[in-house]
Amino acid sequence: MAAEQTEPGEALVGPTLVVGAGQAGISLVTALRELGDDQPVVLVGDEPESPYERPPLSKTYLRGEHDRASLHFRDSGWFAEHGVELLTGEAVVDIERGPTGGRAVTSAGRRVDFTRLALTTGAANRSLPVEGAQLEGLHSVRTLADADRLAPELRTAGHVVVIGGGFIGLEVAADARAEGASVTVVEAAERVLGRAVTATLSDFVREAHERRGTRILLGANVVRLTGRGGRVTGVTLADGTELRADVVVVGIGAVPRTELADQLGLAVDPAGIVVDEHARTSDGLTVAAGDCAVGPNPFGRGLPGPTRLESVPHATDQARAAAATLAGQPTAYAAVPWFWSDQADLRLQMAGLPQGADHEVVRGDVAAERFSVLSYRNGLLLAVESVGSSADYLAVKRALEKGMTIAADAAADSTVPLKRLISRPVDTRSS
Numbered sequence: 001m002a003a004e005q006t007e008p009g010e011a012l013v014g015p016t017l018v019v020g021a022g023q024a025g026i027s028l029v030t031a032l033r034e035l036g037d038d039q040p041v042v043l044v045g046d047e048p049e050s051p052y053e054r055p056p057l058s059k060t061y062l063r064g065e066h067d068r069a070s071l072h073f074r075d076s077g078w079f080a081e082h083g084v085e086l087l088t089g090e091a092v093v094d095i096e097r098g099p100t101g102g103r104a105v106t107s108a109g110r111r112v113d114f115t116r117l118a119l120t121t122g123a124a125n126r127s128l129p130v131e132g133a134q135l136e137g138l139h140s141v142r143t144l145a146d147a148d149r150l151a152p153e154l155r156t157a158g159h160v161v162v163i164g165g166g167f168i169g170l171e172v173a174a175d176a177r178a179e180g181a182s183v184t185v186v187e188a189a190e191r192v193l194g195r196a197v198t199a200t201l202s203d204f205v206r207e208a209h210e211r212r213g214t215r216i217l218l219g220a221n222v223v224r225l226t227g228r229g230g231r232v233t234g235v236t237l238a239d240g241t242e243l244r245a246d247v248v249v250v251g252i253g254a255v256p257r258t259e260l261a262d263q264l265g266l267a268v269d270p271a272g273i274v275v276d277e278h279a280r281t282s283d284g285l286t287v288a289a290g291d292c293a294v295g296p297n298p299f300g301r302g303l304p305g306p307t308r309l310e311s312v313p314h315a316t317d318q319a320r321a322a323a324a325t326l327a328g329q330p331t332a333y334a335a336v337p338w339f340w341s342d343q344a345d346l347r348l349q350m351a352g353l354p355q356g357a358d359h360e361v362v363r364g365d366v367a368a369e370r371f372s373v374l375s376y377r378n379g380l381l382l383a384v385e386s387v388g389s390s391a392d393y394l395a396v397k398r399a400l401e402k403g404m405t406i407a408a409d410a411a412a413d414s415t416v417p418l419k420r421l422i423s424r425p426v427d428t429r430s431s
């Protein structure tokens with residue numbers, strides 16, 4: 001079952017090629033083996049690392065609280081034992097396929113022949129299109145190498161400016177504040193965390209950061225970075241405000257990596273490689289999963305229409321659906337999305353998707369930083385956002401996974417555990 005070792009330039013007949021050795025790539029390969037598929041796999045990743053988890057990069061790892069080796073999903077023995085040839089530090093740069101297979105070429109000049117193909121190429125951080133963006137001291141966080149570069153600078157920086165008030169930006173801001181820096185978050189929109197969360201949670205998060213000493217500027221646009229001797233010293237905003245900065249971290253979102261899908265002539269839209277509920281791309285043969293893909297909303301109660309979720313659970317679940325398709329055992333991808341974010345001493349946990357809600361219930365104590373927001377549409381539970389309230393989060397996640405609901409009027413009473421209120425939804429269409 002072991003795939004043959006090859007030298008650059010040598011041909012390799014690998015029945016399954018997985019491009020992108022990240023969360024979705026390793027999940028797909030693992031799922032193939034769990035499904036009993038024993039065809040050799042070649043897993044190609046352009047980073048020098050074997051697959052590792054990204055969430056700690058903006059949290060515990062950045063703060064020096066997480067051991068580097070423990071970020072990796074598998075040790076080298078696992079790949080050999082499972083018939084997976086892992087190629088690291090090599091990008092697939094050229095690819096073509098027909099109905100029975102194809103051929104890829106890596107940046108090292110290695111050729112990989114395949115019969116089945118999966119694209120798990122992830123996303124790349126959006127770069128800041130302003131003057132001064134090449135200065136030293138400017139960072140973004142996506143890879144382990146990025147975090148390794150940023151961590152020592154954060155430890156000694158007096159003034160840190162974070163551009164972008166999304167999850168990653170706010171996590172890094174909290175880390176920088178914990179290191180004692182003076183921190184300013186510059187957000188172009190009128191709220192932090194964009195439309196991913198309710199306005200209630202967004203307002204709370206902004207105020208919680210402000211209470212911890214972080215300055216947050218909303219509706220603020222960066223026009224220039226200034227520097228001295230090639231290193232950043234400040235950030236200039238459109239209204240003329242000058243912010244002092246020893247370190248600038250840019251977290252303004254990510255763009256799906258679709259170059260190979262374009263080469264293959266697959267359907268691609270600005271949100272990613274278009275897939276169906278089986279993670280199948282438009283050629284009906286290649287699969288794609290994770291941050292690079294956009295597909296039908298997997299959440300039954302979510303708004304219909306194409307959805308691209310950037311999260312570990314999504315990458316894992318969609319990759320499992322992709323593996324099932326490759327193994328000839330297609331199973332539609334359906335799941336309740338969930339997500340977490342650690343910001344300073346705050347733990348945010350979310351399940352479901354609140355978009356399209358027409359009613360919300362806040363239970364718990366917002367001032368004490370222990371509360372949950374439950375979102376509803378037509379009386380049906382859609383989502384929960386919890387701060388320091390894991391029991392609420394777990395109860396709602398479980399209810400959603402079982403197709404159940406929690407009555408809104410009862411949910412507001414925080415003396416009653418939510419798990420006791422889970423009930424069958426009333427069919428509002430017949431009333």
Ligand SMILES: Cc1cc2nc3c(=O)[nH]c(=O)nc-3n(C[C@H](O)[C@H](O)[C@H](O)COP(=O)(O)OP(=O)(O)OC[C@H]3O[C@@H](n4cnc5c(N)ncnc54)[C@H](O)[C@@H]3O)c2cc1C
Pocket residue numbers: 019020021022023024025044045046047053054055056057058090091092093120121122123141142143168257260289290291292309310311312313315338339340341342
């Ligand atoms: C700093 C940070 C913090 C995060 N925190 C959380 C969190 O708290 N909770 C959560 O749920 N999610 C979090 N996420 C999101 C989560 O990590 C991603 O959604 C997930 O990693 C997506 O998996 P993926 O496999 O699609 O992409 P990735 O994990 O990015 O893997 C894609 C890989 O493919 C490689 N690649 C691309 N093109 C090629 C090519 N042509 N040839 C070879 N290799 C290629 C890329 O370099 C990359 O290594 C975080 C992300 C980041 C960056």
